[in-house]
Amino acid sequence: MVKQQVKFVWVALILALGLGFLVEAHHVQAAEPNYVISTDATYPPFDFQDKNGEYVGIDQDILKEVAKREGFTYTLKPMSFDSAAQMVANGQADGIIAGMAVTKERESVYDHSVPYYGTGVAWIVKDGSKIKSLSDLKGKTVALKTGTAASEYGKSLQDKYGFKVKYFSDTNTMYNDVANGNSAATFEDMPVIQYAIKNGLKLKVMNANHLGNAGSYAFFVKKGQNQELLAAFNRGFESIKKDGTYDKIVAKYLGAKQSTFVGDAKSNDTTWGILKSNKQAFLNGLYMTLVLTVLAIILASAWGILLGIMGVSQNRLVRGLSTGIIYIFRGLPLMVLAFFIYIGLPGVLGTKIPAFTAGLLTLILNEGAYTGAFVRGGFEAVNRGQMEAARSLGLPYGLSMRKVVMPQGLKIMVPSFINQFIITLKDTSILSAIGIMELTQTGTLIVARNSQGFRVWAIVAVIYLVVITLLTLLSNWVEKKTK
Ligand code: ASN
Secondary structure, eight states, rough: HHHHHHHHHHHHHHHHHHHHHHHHHHHHHHOSEEEEEEEEEETTBHHHHEETTOOESHHHHHHHHHHHHHHHEEEEEEEEEEHHHHHHTTTTTSSOOOOOOOOOOOOHHHEESOOOOOEEEEEETTTTSSSSSSGGGGTEEEETTTHHHHHHHHHHTHHTTTTTEEEEESSHHHHHHHTTTTSSEEEHHHHHHHHHTTOOOEEESSSSTTEEEEEEEEEEEEEEEEEHHHHHHHHHHHHHHTTTHHOOOOOOHHHTTTTTHOOOOHSSHHHHHHHHHHHHHHHHHHHHHHHHHHHHHHHHHHHHHHHHHTOOOOOOOHHHHHHHHHHHHSSOOOOHHHIIIIIHHHHHSSSSHHHHHHHHHHHHHHHHHHHHHHHHHHHHHHHHHHHHHHHHHTTOOOHHHHIIIHHHHHHHHHHHHHHHHHHHHHHHGGGGGGTTOOOOOHHHHHHHHOOOOOHHHHHHHHHHHHHHHHHHHHHHHHHHHOO
């Protein structure tokens, strides 16, 4: 019995991984890429999504044009800046373009292209704030974005001015923390904050004439790697600079309001407008959430049942193995596990792991451990007498388990399974951290371009609730059938 289960789980796992690669390969084929390029798609006017879900901005237009002229293709991986940079440092991505400034520290990890845009760090407060100088920040909270050059600069002033810091993974959320009055100030690159203010954000730059760490943005690859890509970028960039294409690209974004790209007020300022203008994006996000949920539910249940059976095995070693696995994977936060598999492991294995595969594996291991724990508990709860009775009738252990204990045990577990299914659905949202374009990540990108946090998150919340309600109804129906 256990052997059969083991076989089943192996087959299922291999299928899942294969499927992950297939899903990835499908994307890959669609864009015929040579390179994987990561970006921070919440960084207008450099990198963001327009109303049609296309990645646009100064960086993206430069990259598109350079790729065309240099004859290479690429698959874009949008995620938080911090993860996008780590992807390159770990060899998961070949290059990064993300309004990324050249700094000394970065030069020891990455090689970079010729600089393509000047920048410097601004410090920013809410319009009408009483704060006049950095000294006024004493004891107050400053919002920073994880892993950025601006946050390093802000952090370097922390001791001198005695403020507290709070980290965010995208610029828009960070700005809103200041706009809402939760944080007293923030640090961000001048071109980015300037663009946001021009587009209506109620914040004020305090050091416009003496920016910190003046420098430039560049395209980055891992040190010593992908030199041909870097050379191609440099060549392509020189050519678009020479014939005026570069200036046109910059003028296109700085000369126009953001609404030109992300839609007018009508499609951004009402819930219905947002829903309508982002229908396809929401549907795609929902589809990804559902695919992940369904696969994870099936595979994690299989893996969990196996762990549960192992947990009541007669063999101490097998029992110990089950306890150990449950202990580790129930103990690890889902996001840590996702980062470990997606960003950590490839560096050691020397092979890229597609985001979908990494995400699915994370869910299987985490949800499977929880399932394992309650399945083991369920079997233990079936009166020991039942097993003894079966054995005394002459049934061997395996058969007693399968015919007597398991059917009763599984029945007790049905509510726990339903609960776990709902948790699995909700947990898929954490995978947005590794850039999987599920519902939550879709919401993040939409908010980054229209700054309508309340409406967009309300829509996303309602979609989750509808799906959870359907899942619960379905589960209840199955529960009744199994009674
Ligand atoms: N400007 C940031 C940096 O250079 C990158 C970003 O936030 N996308 O660190």
